[in-house]
Amino acid sequence: MIQTSAGFRGLVQSQRLGSFQSxxxxxxxxxxxxxxxxxxxxxxSTYSDGDYADVDWDNLGxxxxxxxxMYRMKCFKDGKFEQGQLSRYGNIELSPSAGVLNYGQGLFExxxxxxxxxxxxxxxxxxxxAIQMKIGAERMCMPSxxxxxxxxxxxxxxxxxxxxxxxxxxxxxxxxxxxMGTGPVLGLAPAPEYTFLVYASPVGxxxxxxxxxxxxxxxxxxxxxxRGGAGCVKTISNYAPVLKAITKAxxxxxxxxxxxxxxxxxxxxxxxxxxIFIVKGNVISTPATNGTxxxxxxxxxxxxxxxxxxxxxxERVISVDELVNVDEVFCTGTAVVIAxxxxxxxxxxxxxxxxxxxxxxxxxxxxxxxxxxxLIEDKKGWTLEIR
Numbered sequence: 490m491i492q493t494s495a496g497f498r499g500l501v502q503s504q505r506l507g508s509f510q511s512x513x514x515x516x517x518x519x520x521x522x523x524x525x526x527x528x529x530x531x532x533x534s535t536y537s538d539g540d541y542a543d544v545d546w547d548n549l550g551x552x553x554x555x556x557x558x559m560y561r562m563k564c565f566k567d568g569k570f571e572q573g574q575l576s577r578y579g580n581i582e583l584s585p586s587a588g589v590l591n592y593g594q595g596l597f598e599x600x601x602x603x604x605x606x607x608x609x610x611x612x613x614x615x616x617x618x619a620i621q622m623k624i625g626a627e628r629m630c631m632p633s634x635x636x637x638x639x640x641x642x643x644x645x646x647x648x649x650x651x652x653x654x655x656x657x658x659x660x661x662x663x664x665x666x667x668x669m670g671t672g673p674v675l676g677l678a679p680a681p682e683y684t685f686l687v688y689a690s691p692v693g694x695x696x697x698x699x700x701x702x703x704x705x706x707x708x709x710x711x712x713x714x715x716r717g718g719a720g721c722v723k724t725i726s727n728y729a730p731v732l733k734a735i736t737k738a739x740x741x742x743x744x745x746x747x748x749x750x751x752x753x754x755x756x757x758x759x760x761x762x763x764x765i766f767i768v769k770g771n772v773i774s775t776p777a778t779n780g781t782x783x784x785x786x787x788x789x790x791x792x793x794x795x796x797x798x799x800x801x802x803x804e805r806v807i808s809v810d811e812l813v814n815v816d817e818v819f820c821t822g823t824a825v826v827i828a829x830x831x832x833x834x835x836x837x838x839x840x841x842x843x844x845x846x847x848x849x850x851x852x853x854x855x856x857x858x859x860x861x862x863x864l865i866e867d868k869k870g871w872t873l874e875i876r
Contacts, residue, residue: 542652542691546659549693551824558649559688560642563671566681568632573642575649578688588670588680593726595669596625599823600786602647602662602689602875604654605863609876610647610662613861615640617786622668625722630679631668638685639666644875646687653691657862663692663824695762695824696744702831702844703744703820705760707809708734709836712751713758713781720758720781731761745820747833749809750781757807763822764788765830767807767815768849777804787821787857790871794856800849809835817843819850827854 544554555578562573588594598618602610619639626633634642643664647654654662665688672682696703711734713727714720720727734746747765750756757765757776764785766775773795778784792802812818818830829850832841845851859865860872 540652541656544653544655544691546655546691549655549660549691550697551663551692551695553690554653556650556653556689556691558646559686560646560649561684561686562634562638562642564632564683564685570632570634570638570683570685573638573645573685575645581684581686583671584673586673586675588672588674589725591674592670592677593724594629594631594680595667595725596622596629596631597668597723597725598622598666600643600664600666601823601861602654602664603862604657604662605874606657609874610651610654611861611863612643612647612873612875614786614790614871615643615873617789618643618666621723621784621786622666625719625724626668628719628722629724631670632683633668634685640873642666642685642687644873646689648875650689653689655691655693660691660693662689664689692824695822695826696828698744700829702829702842704742705745705747705818705830705833706738706741706743707812707833707835708738708746708748709754710734711748713748713761715751716780718781721778721783723783728762735761743834755809757809757812758782760820763820763825763828766791766819766821767811768817768819769815771799772801772803773849774803774805774807776807785822787823787826790857791821791827791853793869794853795849798852798856812840815842817849819848819853826858 557578558575559578560573560575562570564570583590598621600612600615600618602612604610616636619634619636622639623633623636643666646664647662650662667686669684669686670680671684672680674680694700711731713731731746738746745760747760748758750758759765759776759782764775764783764787766773775788775792776782795802812833812835818833820828820830827850829844829848830842831844832839856865860867863872
C-alpha cells in the first residue's frame with residue numbers, strides 16, 4: 490500500500506494565511522519557509538468570492554488561458570533557491586545558451602486547485618508533486634526547491650490567480666510548476682543557474698471526448714521511454730518524442746496512444762500523458778514502475794482508494810495479449826483525472842470494454858473527485874484548504 494507523507498497535515502494546519510500586501514509595482518516579494526505566513530500578491534478585490542475572471546466557464550477545454558500572476562525563484566551555484574516572488578504573468582528572458590534550450594535540462598509538474606462552494610480553494614497532495622520534482626531533479630543533475638518551498642509557491646500562485654479558478658463543477662485551476670536550467674552552458678554539462686517557475690490556467694476536460702470513453706491505439710513502432718532513460722521522471726524531453734505517434738493516431742480517429750516497452754515490444758507502459766489500469770473481476774492491475782513509467786500522484790491515490798474499497802491491486806508486468814480478456818480499462822493522471830477506455834486497437838484488432846454508470850472507473854472517479862472538491866470527507870490528509 491502506498492503511504493502518504495506523515496505529518497504533512499499537521500504542518501499545513503500550523504500555517505496561517507497572512508494578510509493582503511499592498512501593490513508594489515510589477516512584482517511582490519515574499520517571505521519563504523514552511524512556517525511563514527502565506528502572503529498575497531493581489532489587491533483585496535481580487536479575492537472576493539463572487540469575483541470571477543471573464544471566462545465562458547461552460548465551455549472550458551484544456552488550453553492555456555493566461556492568468557494574472559506567476560511565481561519565480563532562482564538558484565545559483567550554491568545550490569540553494571533564493572526568496573521567490575510573484576510577478577505579472579508574461580514572457581521570460583533566457584540566454585540562447587540556456588541549459589534548458591540546448592540540452593533539455595528541465596522538469597515540470599502538474600497539480601490543480603478546486604474551488605469549494607464557500608469560495609475557498611483546495612489543493613490535492615502538493616507535497617507529493619514536490620517529492621516527484623526532487624526525484625526528477627536528482628536524475629537530471631539539478632537542484633530542486635524544498636518541499637516547503639514548492640508547496641508555498643503553489644499556494645501563492647493559486648491564491649494570486651483565485652479569480653481564474655472555475656466555479657464548483659465547471660473545471661479546475663491547473664497549476665504548472667517548472668524547473669529549468671536557465672544558466673548559459675555551451676559544452677554538455679549541468680547549467681550554472683536554475684529557475685523555478687509556477688503558472689496557472691483554468692481548464693476543463695483534458696480529452697475532447699470529455700468524460701466519454703477513450704479509444705486508444707497501441708503503438709509498436711515508436712516508444713515513449715527505454716530502460717536506463719528518464720521515463721520515470723517528468724523531464725520535458727519525454728514528451729516531444731511522442732507527438733508524432735499521437736498525431737498519427739488522432740489522424741486515424743483515436744483519442745491517444747498506448748505504448749509498449751522498447752525492449753520486448755509486448756508489455757504495457759503508459760498512454761502519452763497518463764498511467765493505465767486494467768480490471769478483471771476484483772483485481773486491478775497496472776504496470777509496475779520499473780524505471781520507464783512515472784509513478785504519478787493520481788496513480789498512487791487511485792491504488793490506495795481501490796484498496797480501501799476492497800479491490801486487490803497489482804503492480805506488475807502486463808502483456809499486451811492480456812487486453813483481450815479484461816473487463817475494463819481506464820487511465821489516470823492529474824490532467825485527465827480518471828478516463829474510461831471504451832476500446833483499444835492493436836494490430837488492426839479492436840477490443841471493447843465495459844464503461845458507464847456501473848463501471849469501476851466511474852466509482853473511483855466519483856470518490857477521488859469527491860475528495861478533491863471537498864464533497865467527501867478527507868480521512869487521509871490529502872487536501873489542503875487555502876483562502
